[in-house]
Amino acid sequence: MRVVERHELDLAFAKEQVGRFHKRAMESDIPRLTRTPARLRDLLTHALGELGYRCAADPGAYEGHTWEAATLAMQAGAAVFQVAQRTEGTVECKIYTEPVAIPATGPTHWSNEANWLKALFLTMICRERERTDMLCAVPEELLRASDAGGVPLPYLEHWGRALRTWWRREPEHYDHLIEAVRQADPDAPGLDRDGGEHIALLALPRMKMFKAIAENDEAAFNGALFEALELHRTYWTRDDERAANSTSYIALEPLALACLARELGFTIDVQSPYIPEALLDGRWVGEFPT
Template sequence: MTGTVARHGAPGPNAEPFAERLSEHLVKGIDGLVESADVIDSTFGTALLTLRARCVVDPRAAAVETWEAAVNAMQLGSALFAVTGVSEGSVECRINRKLRTIPAVGPLSTADAGNWLTAFWLAVVCRDQTRMTQLCEIPLERLRSPEGQYDEYVYHWADVLQTYWLQRPGLVDKLIAAIEASDPAVVRVAPRDLLQGVLYPPINLFYHFVRKDEEGFSPALVEALKLHKAYWTLDEDREADIDGSIALGPLATACLAYDGEIPIEVESEYLPKHLLQRGWLGEFPT
């Protein structure tokens, strides 16, 4: 039986023009990176906003523009960590269908665990295994925020994903450590509603995925989407926030499960169908 989780809200009359304006602004920002990459983190943020705006008007990701937005966001997320990993010279990065030579930036505080998780999820959704590997080879210490911006479980979680993808030993123990460290009784930085509604569900989904729990995965995915929806509809400000248009962590984990031939018996616009089912893969070089 297929579970359904309806997405909150509906695109207004200005949704399409808004997405188009964002796309135009993003292209200008990408073109400017060859001169200076000092604001590559904000360009990445614009790319994420563009992807979410595209998913508002195209919730099934049936249009090539939505796939292009996903690829651009993925490429910029990976580029953020590439240019901040070196302090001299330049880095070759393919972004928006072109191979670009981008000046090195050196360490940026925004090249942290939070943005790493987002960049990794995007690489999973786009099925770019090379970028997944590159991201997983980044040392965990490089992802630590000097301001103590994240709870410790975030670093455990990043370690779990790196261990899984690079097939390192100790995956089960690390996953248990991540689950224990994400207990609301232990977490001190993340607000409880954000933790329970957005941050923890991908960890729970991954637990079902690595156990190859075909019976439990889809119910856990439905629960994750319901929690996502509850978080983003708590008040009017959140409901109007475009960040809630897709559930990126659950989407990426569902992509892993889909590729692992675990049945996905869930339909939701929070999980754009053609991103989940890799319908655009191979449309153009990524």
């Protein structure tokens, strides 16, 4: 079993941030959803923040509150695209423990490819197949509607297509993956330092993991997972600001792909706090209303 250790963190700061993000989600975001659907964007951000900081103190995600944060983030991410597919009336979405009637929004600048990917990976972590099906049926035109803000990085469009067509068992998924890899050039003109590092250290390693899933290659997957987690640590420790970000404490996309690989029967021989054990093995699935 190979192990990727997590970077050092300020545990007291992380615990303080848990309360801050939880309060924002529960007291500021959820109560306003029936009037202000834009709060879904904030809820997704705050629930993900809470999840990351909870994993700082609970690196195995053994505590129920950690799973609740993951579930709430998943619910918020899926709801963004449930309401974006309607332009009139309200859409009933499960948020925390209750159904909430949220006004339809049509496409918005937050119903974009980047948030779609977050939502998709959260459904994979939570083993929410119906929500994964829903997300993979979202029309691509919605993600790139005129008021949806465009695609921030060129590879995202084909990366999303590779994932959704694979999930739908459509044969062109491999072609989209190859095109996503081609477009994921860390040295492309116009990319700043952060964009180049994001592609080299985060995006490309995840694509390598997915390629191993598509080829049903367990050994290659574990090698790619180990590399992805090492590079995740490299990216998030380039400076102190990154290292303190809640996103640094959990490798969301590698975790989701590892959960997917487990569901396909792969044996995972890599351990790391970046992919908390209780989220990876799904032991909390069914223990919280979704």
